[in-house]
Amino acid sequence: MLTIVEGVLDSDELQHFRQQLQAASWQEGVISAGSLARTQKHNQQLDDRSGVAVSLGNQLLRRLGATPLFVSAALPNRIFPPRFNRYAQGGTYGAHVDGALLQLAGSPTMLRTDLSATLFLSDPDDYDGGELEIEGAFGVQSVKLPAGDMVLYPASSLHRVTPVTRGERLAAFFWVESMVRDEGERTLLFDLDQTIQALTVTVGAADANLMKLSAVYHNLLRRWAIT
Numbered sequence: 741m742l743t744i745v746e747g748v749l750d751s752d753e754l755q756h757f758r759q760q761l762q763a764a765s766w767q768e769g770v771i772s773a774g775s776l777a778r779t780q781k782h783n784q785q786l787d788d789r790s791g792v793a794v795s796l797g798n799q800l801l802r803r804l805g806a807t808p809l810f811v812s813a814a815l816p817n818r819i820f821p822p823r824f825n826r827y828a829q830g831g832t833y834g835a836h837v838d839g840a841l842l843q844l845a846g847s848p849t850m851l852r853t854d855l856s857a858t859l860f861l862s863d864p865d866d867y868d869g870g871e872l873e874i875e876g877a878f879g880v881q882s883v884k885l886p887a888g889d890m891v892l893y894p895a896s897s898l899h900r901v902t903p904v905t906r907g908e909r910l911a912a913f914f915w916v917e918s919m920v921r922d923e924g925e926r927t928l929l930f931d932l933d934q935t936i937q938a939l940t941v942t943v944g945a946a947d948a949n950l951m952k953l954s955a956v957y958h959n960l961l962r963r964w965a966i967t
C-alpha cells in the first residue's frame with residue numbers, strides 16, 4: 741500500500757524548514773549508504789547529529805503525532821529520527837532497497853524498518869526530475885508531491901529517485917517500525933479505520949452497528965499489535 745498524506749507541514753512551517761536547510765552545511769549522502777547502495781547514491785545529506793537536523797526532525801515528529809492519517813496508516817511503534825537530503829545538478833539515487841534494521845544512535849536496540857516515508861519540502865515547479873519511483877505489485881508508481889505532502893510506502897519496495905536536472909529538491913525522509921509488522925494486516929486495519937471514520941460522519945458515532953465495527957477494529961488491533 742502506498743499512502744499519500746497531504747499537508748503534514750503548512751506554508752509557515754515549510755518556509756522555516758527551507759530557511760534552516762538553505763543555511764545548513766551539507767555532506768555527501770554516500771557517507772550513510774550501505775555497501776550495495778554506495779554506487780547508486782548521488783545526493784547530499786545533513787549530518788544526523790547537527791543541531792538543524794535534530795531540531796527540524798523533532799518538529800516533524802510532533803506534527804506526525806498530530807496527523808491522524810499517518811497514525812492510522814503506519815500504526816507507529818517507533819520512528820527513526822528524520823533525515824534531510826538535497827538533490828541538485830543531476831543528483832540521483834538509483835534503484836535500491838532500504839536496510840531492514842537500523843541502529844538507533846546512543847542505544848543498543850535496533851529499529852525494524854516496516855515503512856519508508858518521504859516528505860517533499862520543495863515546490864515541484866522549482867525543479868525538474870526528482871520523482872520517487874516505487875516498484876509494487878501493480879508496477880512502478882512515480883511520486884512527486886506538493887511541498888508539505890508525504891508518501892508512505894513499504895520499506896521492502898525497490899525504489900529510486902530520478903535525476904534532478906533543474907533546481908533543487910529538498911526532502912525529509914524517515915522509517916517507521918509499526919506495531920503491526922505484517923503489511924496485509926496493517927492495510928486491512930487502515931481500510932477498516934478509514935471506513936469507520938467516514939461512517940461516523942454520515943450515521944453518527946452513536947450508531948449501534950458502527951460501534952460493533954469499531955469493536956472489530958480494536959479487537960483485531962489487540963490481536964495483531966506488538967508494542
Ligand code: NI
Pocket residue numbers: 836837838899
Ligand atoms: Ni531508499
